[in-house]
Amino acid sequence: xxxxxxxxxxxxxxxxxxxxxxxxxxxxxxxxxxxxxxxxxxxxxxxxxxxxxxxxxxxxxxxxxxxxxxxxxxxxxxxxxxxxxxxxxxxxxxxxxxxxxxxxxxxxxxxxxxxxxxxxxxxxxxxxxxxxxxxxxxxxxxxxxxxxxxxxxxxxxxxxxxxxxxxxxxxxxxxxxxxxxxxxxxxxxxxxxxxxxxxxxxxxxxxxxxxxxxxxxxxxxxxxxxxxxxxxxxxxxxxxxxxxxxxxxxxxxxxxxxxxxxxxxxxxxxxxxxxxxxxxxxxxxxxxxxxxxxxxxxxxxxxxxxxxxxxxxxxxxxxxxxxxxxxxxxxxxxxxxxxxxxxxx
Amino acid sequence: xxxxxxxxxxxxxxxxxxxxxxxxxxxxxxxxxxxxxxxxxxxxxxxxxxxxxxxxxxxxxxxxxxxxxxxxxxxxxxxxxxxxxxxxxxxxxxxxxxxxxxxxxxxxxxxxxxxxxxxxxxxxxxxxxxxxxxxxxxxxxxxxxxxxxxxxxxxxxxxxxxxxxxxxxxxxxxxxxxxxxxxxxxxxxxxxxxxxxxxxxxxxxxxxxxxxxxxxxxxxxxxxxxxxxxxxxxxxxxxxxxxxxxxxxxxxxxxxxxxxxxxxxxxxxxxxxxxxxxxxxxxxxxxxxxxxxxxxxxxxxxxxxxxxxxxxxxxxxxxxxxxxxxxxxxxxxxxxxxxxxxxxx
DNA sequence: GTGAATCGGACAAACGGTTTCCTAAGTTTT
DNA sequence: AAAACTTAGGAAACCGTTTGTCCGATTCAC
Numbered sequence: 001x002x003x004x005x006x007x008x009x010x011x012x013x014x015x016x017x018x019x020x021x022x023x024x025x026x027x028x029x030x031x032x033x034x035x036x037x038x039x040x041x042x043x044x045x046x047x048x049x050x051x052x053x054x055x056x057x058x059x060x061x062x063x064x065x066x067x068x069x070x071x072x073x074x075x076x077x078x079x080x081x082x083x084x085x086x087x088x089x090x091x092x093x094x095x096x097x098x099x100x101x102x103x104x105x106x107x108x109x110x111x112x113x114x115x116x117x118x119x120x121x122x123x124x125x126x127x128x129x130x131x132x133x134x135x136x137x138x139x140x141x142x143x144x145x146x147x148x149x150x151x152x153x154x155x156x157x158x159x160x161x162x163x164x165x166x167x168x169x170x171x172x173x174x175x176x177x178x179x180x181x182x183x184x185x186x187x188x189x190x191x192x193x194x195x196x197x198x199x200x201x202x203x204x205x206x207x208x209x210x211x212x213x214x215x216x217x218x219x220x221x222x223x224x225x226x227x228x229x230x231x232x233x234x235x236x237x238x239x240x241x242x243x244x245x246x247x248x249x250x251x252x253x254x255x256x257x258x259x260x261x262x263x264x265x266x267x268x269x270x271x272x273x274x275x276x277x278x279x280x281x282x283x284x285x286x287x288x289x290x291x292x293x294x295x296x297x298x299x300x301x302x303x304x305x306x307x308x309x310x311x312x313x314x315x316x317x318x319x320x321x322x323x324x325x326x327x328x329x330x331x332x333x334x335x336x337x338x339x340x341x342x343x344x345x
Numbered sequence: 346x347x348x349x350x351x352x353x354x355x356x357x358x359x360x361x362x363x364x365x366x367x368x369x370x371x372x373x374x375x376x377x378x379x380x381x382x383x384x385x386x387x388x389x390x391x392x393x394x395x396x397x398x399x400x401x402x403x404x405x406x407x408x409x410x411x412x413x414x415x416x417x418x419x420x421x422x423x424x425x426x427x428x429x430x431x432x433x434x435x436x437x438x439x440x441x442x443x444x445x446x447x448x449x450x451x452x453x454x455x456x457x458x459x460x461x462x463x464x465x466x467x468x469x470x471x472x473x474x475x476x477x478x479x480x481x482x483x484x485x486x487x488x489x490x491x492x493x494x495x496x497x498x499x500x501x502x503x504x505x506x507x508x509x510x511x512x513x514x515x516x517x518x519x520x521x522x523x524x525x526x527x528x529x530x531x532x533x534x535x536x537x538x539x540x541x542x543x544x545x546x547x548x549x550x551x552x553x554x555x556x557x558x559x560x561x562x563x564x565x566x567x568x569x570x571x572x573x574x575x576x577x578x579x580x581x582x583x584x585x586x587x588x589x590x591x592x593x594x595x596x597x598x599x600x601x602x603x604x605x606x607x608x609x610x611x612x613x614x615x616x617x618x619x620x621x622x623x624x625x626x627x628x629x630x631x632x633x634x635x636x637x638x639x640x641x642x643x644x645x646x647x648x649x650x651x652x653x654x655x656x657x658x659x660x661x662x663x664x665x666x667x668x669x670x671x672x673x674x675x676x677x678x679x680x681x682x683x684x685x686x687x688x689x690x
Numbered sequence: 691g692t693g694a695a696t697c698g699g700a701c702a703a704a705c706g707g708t709t710t711c712c713t714a715a716g717t718t719t720t
Numbered sequence: 721a722a723a724a725c726t727t728a729g730g731a732a733a734c735c736g737t738t739t740g741t742c743c744g745a746t747t748c749a750c
Contacts (some may be wrong), residue, residue, distance in 0.1 A: 016674075017500075017501050017502065017503070018499050018500075018501050019501070020501050022736060022737085023736065023737065023738095024736080024737095032699070032700085033699070033700050033701075034700095034701095034736090034737080034738095035699080035701070035702085035737095035739075035740095036698085036699055036700070036701070038737065038738055038739080039699090039738085039739085042738080044739075045696065045698085045699080045739085046696090046697060046698060046699085047697095047699075048697090048698065048699095051698080051699080055426070064477050065473065065477045066477060066736085066737070067418075067477070067479055067735095067736055067737070068477050068478050068479070068481050068737095069414050069417045069418055069423060069478070069735095069736080069737095070418055070735075070736035070737040070738085071736085071737055071738075072414045072703090072705090072737095072738080073412075073414050073415055073418055073704090073705045073706065073707090073736080074704070074705050074736090074737060074738055074739090075705085075737095075738080076705080080457075080478075083458075092440070097458070098460065101459075101460055108474075110456055110457045110459070110474060110475075110478065111455060111457065111727090112456065112458075113428075113442070113446065113455075113456055113457075113458040114446075114455070115443065115446055128410065128453075129453075129455060131410050132410045132411060132412070132413050132456065133413050133425075134412055134413070134414050153741075154363050155362075155363075156362050156363050156364070156365045157362065158362070158579075158741085214564075215474065224536070235351045237643070237645045239643075264639075267643075268643075275430065294609075294639070294640075295639075298582070298583040298584075298609070298612075298613075329361075352749090367706060367707080368706070368707060368708095369706080369707090377729070378729070378730050378731075379706090379707080379708095379730095379731095380707095380708075380709075380710095380729080380731075380732090380741090381728085381729055381730070383707065383709080384708085384709085384729085387708080389708085389709080389728080390709090390728085391726095391727060391728060391729080392727095392728065392729075393727090393728065393729095396728080397728080405712095411706085411707070412705095412706055412707065413707095414706080414707090415705075415706035415707040415708085415737090416706085416707060416708075418705090418706080418707080418734090418735045418736065418737090419706090419707070419708055419709085419734070419735045420708085420735085421735080440717055492749065
């Protein structure tokens, strides 16, 4: 074997950055052809073990890292997906992204992050740029459970919708089990002896508010109970929680359980209850939704709440996308179950 | 011109996904060679305007989207960067990512998102995968302002450290202006007539706690004032804020201003003050740090707080990275200033 | 010792664009 | 009308890797 220099010699260093070794450098150093080097490193072809070892050693010494872009060009796969979030990395997209990254990481895929800021134009722009980059698939993560318009027809790659399902039922969507969340909350309240239960939640314009409210009534009925008063639709804020509780205590002072549509509302509710002199959780039980640790653990008392399983939802979205990429799409609306996190409220 | 079929005809559709048109299809449809089609679309070469138009029309009809992976192979640039966050998309990395995406988007770059979960092994793994994908650069976003070990020596691409600066001063780092943040808070308290000011902050083990505490003392001195008592080091939590205020009111009942090292602490502090019967902001002024809207706006009263400019920091990191990629690295520690957000506390 | 089977590795095509070089017209000059 | 320029567009090289084909050299059977 002709002894080569240990560093790739020619080519412009230009900037201060070190030059990258290519497979040609490795092959030269190991004294074989490029094709042989490739086979040696990928376990293909018929090669003597000694040759393989020699090539591996050369690759090691040169810190050879094969360019996936060259490989992609050949195979048509980039092992790359795009995640488009409409939520500016807010409360919902964060756990979804985490879960998705988990699932994708197992498939050795990396995710491009795109924040559409809920602007359809930005969204289209991102889709275009993702397709130019030949991503293998796209996840569209929403911020509400209301159905949304599909991101495009006849895209050349599979798309999975997370949280906000696509209006087109032949698309692949994953969302949270809203009725189940309401049941978990009500079952817990009833199990802990509450009988006069009220419901304070977000805007009536949000699908999840309406669905949860309906499911709450249903879940109570299954226990032979009626909701105390009507559901209190308002906003996703502590102030609304406080205000609604103040009103509630006037109209129904004997309430002993409150199911809140969000942790922030529940936190406002507990504050108002406490300040009205009620002792928690003895007198009134409160259950929230989100298990948003920041709110739930800082509340007094710490909130019992329904975790919607958003991270699991993200993971599921990643898995469904990978399946679709591999040729087994599972169209339709999938749901992931939530679970109750019992704290002290 | 020989009239072609409007869709690329040959090749395996295989899956249900539509086939993608390549530049060869465009060229065929426009009745020119591949090279000419490329020139027409990129505004190169000497072509009749009529030819360009014909090619553009063909590209349009075929929804041609040039593969950046092919282009990258040739140019060596992928217009792609990696963002490694140690923070599981927490409070700090979110605004940083937003800012970085802003800056990178202007350069038509897309970002791979990698969550290292503060695990050096995961981090190295991500670095390796990013380099295989030939990213043009890497942003490493930390979660504290303590300096950290560099992510590797002699990497073939530029790296910018955000929030947590690299211990190697020849690396490129951006962090927040901690002393400036303390000054903003103290100046505001003094300007609104406070004279007996205390400081409640996070763990002594965090650089930002120590730096802010020292700078607080200094800023007070500049006004001819002394800190009331010692800085209260504790944890970044509401419970600590409440506890510290309870103690503080016993040791120094005449305190009229509190600078808290975080909004969560400040929120705990305002709760404890309010519950002790103090009227806010008349009797005691409170200033936090973070401008974390969720905490700051839900507090009673809404918190006046120092915004560390994390989104701006992310943007700056993106800009510095782009500059380094373009051959003009700016090594050293850069800082971005914060600003005061005045609410009612 | 000869032919067949096996083995190890070189060679070249391919992926999808961009770019450089070159040629065949058309246009101007003398 | 021939020489000198322009102009428009084609042919081919190139980027870095994988992979199928093919060929020379051993080894084996007879």
